[in-house]
Amino acid sequence: MSAGELRAQARACFLIEPAAAKVAAVAALAAAAPTLRLDPGARFASAAPGRPAAPLLVPPQDVGRRSMATPAGRAMLIHALAHIEFNAIHLGLDAVWRFPDMPPAYYHDWLRVAAEEAQHFALLAAHLATLGHAYGDFTAHDGLWDMAERTRDDVLGRMALVPRTLEARGLDATPPLRAKLAQAGDHEAAAILDIILRDEIGHVEIGNRWFHHLCRLRGLDPESAYPALAAQYQAPQLRGPFNLDARRQAGFSEDELSALHAAY
Ligand SMILES: [Fe+2]
Numbered sequence: 315m316s317a318g319e320l321r322a323q324a325r326a327c328f329l330i331e332p333a334a335a336k337v338a339a340v341a342a343l344a345a346a347a348p349t350l351r352l353d354p355g356a357r358f359a360s361a362a363p364g365r366p367a368a369p370l371l372v373p374p375q376d377v378g379r380r381s382m383a384t385p386a387g388r389a390m391l392i393h394a395l396a397h398i399e400f401n402a403i404h405l406g407l408d409a410v411w412r413f414p415d416m417p418p419a420y421y422h423d424w425l426r427v428a429a430e431e432a433q434h435f436a437l438l439a440a441h442l443a444t445l446g447h448a449y450g451d452f453t454a455h456d457g458l459w460d461m462a463e464r465t466r467d468d469v470l471g472r473m474a475l476v477p478r479t480l481e482a483r484g485l486d487a488t489p490p491l492r493a494k495l496a497q498a499g500d501h502e503a504a505a506i507l508d509i510i511l512r513d514e515i516g517h518v519e520i521g522n523r524w525f526h527h528l529c530r531l532r533g534l535d536p537e538s539a540y541p542a543l544a545a546q547y548q549a550p551q552l553r554g555p556f557n558l559d560a561r562r563q564a565g566f567s568e569d570e571l572s573a574l575h576a577a578y
């Protein structure tokens with residue numbers, strides 16, 4: 315990555331279409347970040363993420379069913395996870411370039427998230443290759459990016475709905491999925507999910523930290539602001555079982571954890 319400004323470079327990565335080139339560019343940007351100029355005041359024209367021509371994006375109900383009983387079903391599942399991570403790269407980069415006037419640490423945190431998502435994608439894509447497939451071989455849906463679109467005008471809404479809601483759901487969903495993959499004999503995939511879970515706790519923690527920072531700035535009580543934002547942005551209904559340990563490590567309060575239990 316050539317010398318330049320960090321947020322402009324994050325936007326340039328966001329626009330790259332080929333998956334492998336995007337992964338490499340994000341890794342290079344994260345490595346160069348400490349020496350790059352940072353302009354928190356810069357404003358950029360809105361943009362949609364660059365993507366390869368495949369996978370074809372379809373409505374969620376049109377994505378094929380995934381049974382882990384067969385290698386083909388497992389490949390579809392790994393593909394779906396790779397697609398989530400590909401979108402997560404965009405979410406990390408988007409948090410960097412779209413929202414101005416945040417402290418420098420905010421931009422470095424979200425660039426680190428983008429770089430970890432790129433690693434997750436690369437691990438899953440490499441595993442998919444061992445199953446005889448590549449990213450783009452199956453259809454995919456775009457639910458995760460949809461929430462980024464909905465919250466593009468407010469960084470508080472973004473922190474509430476993306477890391478604190480969607481990525482936190484990933485903390486709940488990963489252990490049962492990991493168990494199923496291990497049971498199907500795919501220990502490689504299970505080991506990748508261990509790395510992902512570890513890193514995702516960090517992403518939710520970053521989201522929690524900046525959510526609380528923004529609530530303080532705006533004079534909001536975080537525990538009443540969250541349900542209001544969840545309603546405003548039509549957060550998906552949460553379903554247990556919840557990974558309370560991981561959520562606790564990611565900075566949710568005991569009151570929030572017991573509210574989860576009480577509400578669902
Ligand atoms: Fe990830």
Ligand SMILES: [Fe+2]
Pocket residue numbers: 402427431481513514517
């Ligand atoms: Fe993440």
